[in-house]
Amino acid sequence: MDSIDLEVLKTSAAWIATGHRCELVTVVKTWGSSPRPVGALLAVCDDGRVVGSVSGGCIEDDLIDRVRQHGITRTLPEVVSYGITADEAHRFGLPCGGTIELAIEPLGPHSGIDELLRRLEQHQLVERRVDLKTGAITLDKAVAGSVLTLTDEHFITQHGPRWRLLIIGAGQLSRFVAQIATAMDYHVTVCDPREEYRAGWTLPDVQLVHAMPDDLVIEMKLDRRSAVVALTHDPKLDDLALMEALKSDAFYVGAIGSRANNAKRRERLLQFDVTEEQLARLHGPVGLYIGSKTPAEIAISILAEMTAVKNGVPQSLQVNHAAALEAPGTASCAV
CATH class of the missing domain: 3.40.50.720 (NAD(P)-binding Rossmann-like Domain)
Incomplete structure (x- = not known):
């Protein structure tokens, strides 16, 4: 039985291998109450299929709807926010005043998902660094206890058995x-x-x-x-x-x-x-x-x-x- 994060990564790799485009969505920050923790993953395919979760369902619906209407148009990672206003919080199922910040990353062969999965099969704890300006990916050994980090230039996630x-x-x-x-x-x-x-x-x-x-x-x-x-x-x-x-x-x-x-x-x-x-x-x-x-x-x-x-x-x-x-x-x- 795979963890939810591992299921997201394996499904993303399968979509890429069959020629689909997809985006990896990561919860990078929350304010107030939030249905999903920092680090939670979701992947959305260009045909509207989705795996994983970043909220109680409403944000997923919005992400899917945008892909179905406009396709996957991002070429670089982007950080977006949901729920800044009370109206948006209500619309997206967040408690009033709650905010969730997401890193949305277009995936492809350059994204290193296959290599990440290979390391995870060896029970390694892996740090994945995404350059927000270029989309470049680096994988390295993670330090136990390290946490997701977001800066103006990078967001860094940890994968594997924590x-x-x-x-x-x-x-x-x-x-x-x-x-x-x-x-x-x-x-x-x-x-x-x-x-x-x-x-x-x-x-x-x-x-x-x-x-x-x-x-x-x-x-x-x-x-x-x-x-x-x-x-x-x-x-x-x-x-x-x-x-x-x-x-x-x-x-x-x-x-x-x-x-x-x-x-x-x-x-x-x-x-x-x-x-x-x-x-x-x-x-x-x-x-x-x-x-x-x-x-x-x-x-x-x-x-x-x-x-x-x-x-x-x-x-x-x-x-x-x-x-x-x-x-x-x-x-x-x-x-």
């Missing part, structure tokens, strides 16, 4: 978590030393590693853009990996298991070289409480909690499994 997720265990639940995380721009690594679980793995775009999880945690040098989720139910695999992850800078560390099993896990971790402060970072039972029972629902619960933590949502506004009352009929292994 976040890393290490999943311990290659079971059924891991497949759902990996699929959703990949669509959310995570570079996903699944670690499982058990051959019987690796043999059934069916996600070629997710890195599968045969190693002891704690060794891999150390090797990956987890940073603030990294997350770890232990999903094996096997203390021999989960505990040592969690111990190392809790000592790292990973923004999220979670483990599956019932409340009782997580209480026992916390007792075991304290017997290792884990402090109370480090242990307090452990999310377990993992995930937000949404009444999840199936592997797909549990995966959504886990990614929802990861997203809340990543986005700085206060703990008081989250209802996680550890805080929720036991729901009748909820299987204890689901949390």
